[in-house]
Amino acid sequence: MAPMLFFPTRKSKVTAPAKAQAAPAARERGPGPRGWGGRGGGAAALVPSVREYRGTTVQVCGLWPFSSGTSSPMIGVPLGRHEETQATVCCDPISWFQRARLISNPSAFILGKPGLGKSTLVRRMMLGLSGQGVHPLVLGDLKGEHVDAVAALGGQVIELGRGRGYLNILDPGQAVEAAGLLEEQGHHDAAVRVRADAHGRRLTMVVSLITISRNSPPTDQEQTILDRALRVLDETFDGVPVLKDLLDVITAAPAELRQVALDRGDKSVYLKETRALEATLLGLTGGGKLGEIFSRQTTNPMRRDRAVVFDVSSIDETETDLQAAVLLACWSYGFGTVNVANALADAGLESRRNYFVVLDELWRALRAGKGMVDRVDALTRLNRSVGVGQVMISHTMSDLLALPAEEDRMKARGFVERSGMVICGGLPASEMPLLTAAIPLSRQEQQKLISWQDPPAWDSRGGDVEPPGRGKFLIKVGGRPGIPVKIGLTSIEASLNDTNMRWNALAETLLEPGTSGLAGDGAL
Structure with missing residues (x-):
């Protein structure tokens, strides 16, 4: 039942009709905004505003002719109200792809x-x-903003x-258990x-760690040696191996590895080919800038039957290499779990599960190291085939186009172009040429986005004055007109959405009576 707006009429107060008739020329021109003017016209002295009511098609189906459809989608998660019509706007990439058929790709930017x-x-x-049975997966929360929501x-x-x-990174997760179950059936x-x-x-994860550690990828021969070493490790090792076990296999120089190293029976050739590889793996297993987190057994294995968030907020922003490695590991681990769930569901051993992957602070992830753009690019192309919806979050188009390599910049712009929907908040005017090159925006829509990025009004008393664009977003799907929506939070959501927790704690301390600080009406 689509919501509709209808407008009941009111009787307007009009002046008493004059006895004289209006001139024929005035009659030919037609009435003005307030009715017939002039002598005997009876123009309305007051035009009352029309009161709007909102209801479903069942409730207001008999009203005629003062009703109109709101044209706001009603399938998906209720986000808020339309900024102009106040109609409820429902939107999420999975519902609009699966149920509403409004987008061809279950993704949002x-x-x-x-x-x-x-x-x-x-x-x-x-x-x-989550209320619809979709499991959210935050594969790398760099700021810890989604921890409270997932815990709730x-x-x-x-x-x-x-x-x-x-x-x-050598832990296969639930793959071994799932493969055994599949073979039994x-x-x-x-x-x-x-x-x-x-x-x-x-x-892929071992190669990625080596690439980040060296700032250059391993050679083709080194990758072949790593591949064979992992297979030997799986055949001979009892339990879940770690990087130190992989290094031990390479150091032991078994016949399988010497064969792919092409040493021709001369072990010195093998030692020369694996010297750099052993040095890098030794740095990864001995601590260093990357090895501590990845050199031990997994402390908290990921589950596939509930919402999951990887809280990596303790990693300092200056450790870009470590951030890149952790994000790649989280993505690999998370999508490996999704693959296991899909394999079991395809075999009829488990019910089908869908996942909603969140890639927040994407600009930080893309700048964290080499290989990040290609990894995200692969994820954005495969989400529909693996039954995963995703949302990517960044600040501006300039952040995506600030990558050093031209091919990476083109791939990053493709993230926006290939997304099923693009949701824009307040943006500066300098962003409009870059944004319109990816998605069409009318002049009115551009002005709306620019007005939303203005700062709040001046308030010297320290009151909580919100910016004009806080909670306002424009939903764009292809060339269709954008849907402006204002998000309103419930009391429970408000307690889960404090992204300035440390600043607010400081403010509360300063505002406590009897404490020293720049609080109070007379503070300077």
Whole structure:
């Protein structure tokens, strides 16, 4: 039942009709905005505003002719009200792809200046989709903004950082258990695919760590040696190996590795080919800038039956290499778990699960190191085939186009162009040429986005004055007109959406009576 707006009429007070008739020329011109003017015209002295009511088609179907459709989508997570018609706007990439058929790709890209509610909008989608049976996955929360929301949903919070938690990149996760279950049920081909996917993800992560550590990728021969070493490790090692075990296999120089190293029976050739590789792996296992988090067994294995957030907020922003490595590990681990869930569901051993992947602070992830753009690019192209909806969050188009390599900048702009929907908050005027090159925006829509990025009004008393664009977003799908929506928070959501927790704690301290600080009406 689509909501409709209808406008009941009122009787207007008019002046008493004059006895004289209006001139024929005035009659030919027609009435003005307030009715017939002139002598005997009876123009209205007061034009009352029309009161608007809102109801469903069942409630107002008999009203005629003063009704009109609101044209706001009603399928998906309720985000807020239309800024102009006050109609409810429902939106999320999974519902608009799966149920409403409004977009062809279950993904969204959110742009907007800091402090205007981007993370709040994503949390609203997470909460709504969780109620519909979709599991949110925050694969790398760099600021810790989504931890409280996932915890409130009864989800799993996985802390990663120096001395906080560890993630073994050689851990196949649930792949071994799932492959064994598939073989027991006679699904041998599916079991082979699950094991192959787990092997490929572990190899990719080892290569990625070496690339970040060296600032250059390993050679083709080194990658071949790593691939064979992992296979030897799986055949001979009892339990879950770590990087130190992989290094021991390479150091032991078994016949399988010497064969792929092409040493021709001369072990000195093998030692020369693996010297640099052993040095890099030794740095990864001995601590260093990357090894501490990845050199031990996984402290908190990921589950596939609930919401999950990887809390990596303890990693300092200056440690860009470590951030890049952790994010890659979280993405690999998370999508490996999704692959296991899909394999079991395809075999009829589990119910089908859909996931909502959140890539927040994307600009920081892309700048963290080499290989990040390609990894995100692969994720954005495969989300529909693996049954995963995703949302990516960044500040501006300039952040995406500030990458050093031209090919990376083109790929980053493709993230916006390929997204099923683009949701824009307040943006500066300098962003409009870059944004309109990716998605069409009318002049009115551009002006609306520019007006939303203005700062709040001056208030010398220290009151909480919101910026004019806080909580306001424009939903764009292709060339269709944008839907401006204003998000309103419930009392429970307000307690989960404090992204300035440390600043607010300081403000409360300064405002306490009897404390020293710049608080009070007379403070300077």
